[in-house]
Amino acid sequence: MTTTSARPAVTPPAGTRAEIPAKTLRTDRWWLEPALTVLGLTVWLAYGLVHIAMQRWYFAEGPGYSYLTPFYSPCVNNGCVPESAHFGRFVPDWPLIPYALLSLPFLLLFRLTCYYYRRAYYRSFWLSPPACAVPDGHKAYTGETRFPLIFQNLHRYVFYAAVVISLINTYDLILSFHGTEGFGFGLGNVVLGVNVVLLWAYTVSCHSCRHIMGGRLKHFSAHPIRYRAWTFISMLNTQHKELAWITLGTLALTDFYVMAVAADWISDLRFIN
């Protein structure tokens, strides 16, 4: 601190990198994770698109139950079965318009702009980079600074929409206990319930939610309740990746269960009525 040395002017030489011809020297199976991601997301998207395009087997009703799959909730198309349309029917019935027109685009955008899914598809579909210390497959790179990727910054808004959709899914769950002849309880309620709980966990563990609830504060000590909320969300947030994949699974599983009951491939296991 006290000695004063001569201070030569430093002009770092325009250096060159070490000449290593191999693009990557990694010897582990770094390609496995991006490959599995491509496989998982493609299979899920294909399944979802097929069932959404079918426009049938989305609502199963019996004496003690009425199950509506999350892929068709809220059902607002004129083609919807009247009992499944909890919020009215006002969208023209046309084969290319999904029955859940009001929710599906937002759900897709919520997952598309999600900080975890961004990591997943940038690495796998876009190869930018496919794995750490493996060169990315593009000549130029500007990240999320320009159109269209600058719109990733709107994640927060789709999060608000996702909260509304989670509320609608919860409402569907409550209605699912009620059939043509009154209250009932069956395996379908359990499937729908698990899905709703996990969807809430995924939605709440979102990085934007963590920021809104408390992360944006500078003084946690002045906001004890928001600090508690932030702590809770931070705990869930560490599992955001796992929740992202688990909810893809439960969404598909729930949808398939409702489809199977609606198509009479299986009958719903009843506990009460």
Next chain:
Amino acid sequence: MGALRRFKVWRGDKAGGQLEDFKVEVNEGEVVLDILHRLQATQTPDLAVRWNCKAGKCGSCSMEVNGMPRLGCMTRMSTFAEDETVTVTPLRTFPVIRDLVTDVSFNYEKARDMPAFAPPSGVAPGEYRMQQVDVERSQEFRKCIECFLCQTTCHVVRDHDENKKAFAGPRYFIRAAELDMHPLDAKTDRKDFAHEQQGLGYCNITKCCTEVCPEHIKITDNAIIPMKERVVDNRYDPLVWLGRKIFRRDQLPAQAPAPHPVVAPRQPPPPRVGTHHIPLGVIWHKPQPDGLEAEVGPDGKMPLTEVTFDRAGAASPFGDNVTFPLPPDSLNYQHPKSDD
């Protein structure tokens, strides 16, 4: 006597080089850096490798082992199969000096560009009081040992050298987050700085920095994403803008934000009204010396490293002539007695 294992080590300088094969003894419990030292002692006395503490705390022996950026001293030989060839190369992102030693001054330049902690006005050194919950987020980032593994693995500069000008890298995003979350930092334009000067938008959160961090700092989840969200608050969120317009006009940015001086003008602390109990002998208005700004070179900037400077680290935001710790008798503080 341990087993002989196969190694490939990059030898060369900026004029060129190649991977050279070695067979070298490996004993139980050794790490890659031990093997490089054995190579120096037995086969290649002129092998250049930077190292210091051998305990994963100095951040000197950063290298790439089998293609992954790692600390040589923290990579155990037991993690490799006995018949596996271990390849050791210098950090790919930075210019090579010789063998495994690279010129990491890119990082020091980015560090110099980062505005230091801005002392709050009206609070003298020694008067700072912070609660643990307010500083613990920043404390995670203080674990950084500056090994620059995150910088070398980040594809934004690793695969695109042209981005080095615009992109500061993960190490300086955690610095930005550390200061922006600091309860006493007086600078208000850190979000804009991160966005405009550091190139936060270049990051596409593929989390390689978090994967390679030897201190296990959650760089992406706890620093980069929160900083991105803070930038969204400032720039992309009309709801926040509208809320400030209506309720919190004080948070609206000024039309022409004045650059923060390196050393904040010191004002006497505000009079304390209704203080519960003032211990005897404390002089609240003890004058504090005004700090002097650090000397800068002809380019108007501080020298880059401690090699060319008379001290390790950046200039003190409190002034070049203020030394810490302050002498206890000049502090505006008296520890409460136990019978109080």
